[in-house]
Amino acid sequence: MTASSFRALHHDRAPGDPLVLPGPWDAGSARVFADAGFPALATPSAGVAASLGYEDGATPPAEMFAAVARIVRAVSVPVSADVEDGYGLAPGELVERLLEAGAVGCNLEDSEGHATLKDPQRHADWLAEVRAAAGDALVINARVDTFLFGSGDPADAIARAKLYVAAGADCVYPLLAPTEVLPTLREGITGPLNMAAGPSPDSVAELARRGATRITFGPGMQRYAMGAVSDLAANLRA
Structure with a gap:
């Protein structure tokens, strides 16, 4: 499936029917989700990092x-890849490496060092360069970290989102936005809106009801799986 087909999955969705994208952390988990019938997947950087033995944010770009x-x-x-803040790569190189890996989309965050929000206009300008380098070959999901590192003000998240959409982002992702502010975000943001769910049907259903267009899970699925492995190991040692 091409990026245009993946992009189309984000649009003309019925209310309450978001695009649900499981988060594989390795080839085996990806096959499980694909075999279950999901139309696309979205890798979580933290889940992949854990599978490779790294802390979140510490994975070498090549790995x-x-x-x-x-x-x-x-x-x-199709697979969309979470590549954090782009690893300091120039937009052209970032796009080249994503396409070489076979990704048809990417998640790009507006914070750096897992601690500090970027200037929104500077980040929007960078996103515009990524879009220019990618053309239509990548679906860009612009993560908004206002609720993670900023004021937590929905108005700030909406202002950032508008800049990123104008720069060419296909979708915006206000990470850790409280569920109750989702209707406010939905009203203020044009286009697809990504929200993070817990690995449960109830969590997905609640976000769908409140207006999410696309639902991802961050590292939640990898952590859920490792919890099951931990329980198995404990039982075997009992």
């Missing part, structure tokens, strides 16, 4: 792109 490539090779559905 992250290699992990994404393995996931892409394992499935026939």
